[in-house]
Amino acid sequence: MAVHTGEKPFSCSVCSKTFTRKGRLNYHMNVHTGEKPFSCSVCSKTFTRKGRLNYHMNVHTGEKPFSCSVCCKTFTHNRYLNDHMFSHTGEKQFSCSVCSKTFTHKRSLNDHRFVHIGEKPFSCSVCSKTFKKKGNLKAHMTVHTGEKPFQCSLCGKRFGSHSDLKRHMVVHTGEKPFSCSVCSKTFSRKGYLNIHMTVHTGEKTFSCSVCSKTFSQKHILKRHLIIHTRETN
Numbered sequence: 169m170a171v172h173t174g175e176k177p178f179s180c181s182v183c184s185k186t187f188t189r190k191g192r193l194n195y196h197m198n199v200h201t202g203e204k205p206f207s208c209s210v211c212s213k214t215f216t217r218k219g220r221l222n223y224h225m226n227v228h229t230g231e232k233p234f235s236c237s238v239c240c241k242t243f244t245h246n247r248y249l250n251d252h253m254f255s256h257t258g259e260k261q262f263s264c265s266v267c268s269k270t271f272t273h274k275r276s277l278n279d280h281r282f283v284h285i286g287e288k289p290f291s292c293s294v295c296s297k298t299f300k301k302k303g304n305l306k307a308h309m310t311v312h313t314g315e316k317p318f319q320c321s322l323c324g325k326r327f328g329s330h331s332d333l334k335r336h337m338v339v340h341t342g343e344k345p346f347s348c349s350v351c352s353k354t355f356s357r358k359g360y361l362n363i364h365m366t367v368h369t370g371e372k373t374f375s376c377s378v379c380s381k382t383f384s385q386k387h388i389l390k391r392h393l394i395i396h397t398r399e400t401n
Contacts, residue, residue, distance in 0.1 A: 175188065178192070178193040179193075180193060180200075198216035199216065204216050206221040208224055208225065210225075211315075223244070226245070227244060230321045231244065236252055236253070238253075251273055254273065262274050262276070263277075264280055264281065267284070279300065282300040290305040294309075295312070310328030315328060318333040320340075335357060339356075343356065346360070350368045370384075376389060376392060376393065376396075
């Protein structure tokens with residue numbers, strides 16, 4: 169009956185937060201104890217709640233049950249769908265107090281603030297490399313552990329991070345979402361688009377350490393260096 173009356177008779181002894189059900193209080197207590205009794209059978213990541221484990225499993229299964237009613241794009245979590253909807257509404261309710269730049273998501277604003285302060289609070293315990301985001305540190309750690317928990321459902325290839333798996337998927341889908349604003353040529357990765365843009369800008373950022381000749385792309389510089397290698401032999 170507490171659901172209908174609004175009564176919350178179960179109170180947390182630590183922070184006094186109240187709940188309608190004892191089971192929800194028990195779940196909540198994990199916040200204070202740090203206990204994470206629910207473990208992923210694939211990558212061993214642990215969670216405080218079974219529901220969060222169920223959400224997490226979509227990362228491994230590739231299931232995306234939440235669909236956008238506007239563009240039909242699908243998502244693993246409902247919250248990702250909610251975030252995505254801002255791309256259609258154009259709403260940007262979070263504003264930077266320093267430069268007034270606006271963002272659709274609060275976490276994007278939090279990430280952006282590091283641009284101004286230059287802080288990188290997350291440090292690798294192995295090589296001391298620092299990162300702005302905890303997620304970036306976690307992805308980096310796979311370099312040291314060799315762990316590759318993310319597997320392609322089509323070819324079985326494994327990756328250290330979800331972003332690497334996502335980039336790999338375009339090999340199968342043929343998707344090229346990055347388009348050149350000058351000639352409309354499309355690319356599967358943003359990095360490839362950036363390299364291509366030098367064709368239009370004429371920018372040559374790669375310089376030969378031997379003769380100082382400059383090149384627009386790194387692989388062209390590498391080919392050029394063979395000339396000097398032959399000269400020394």
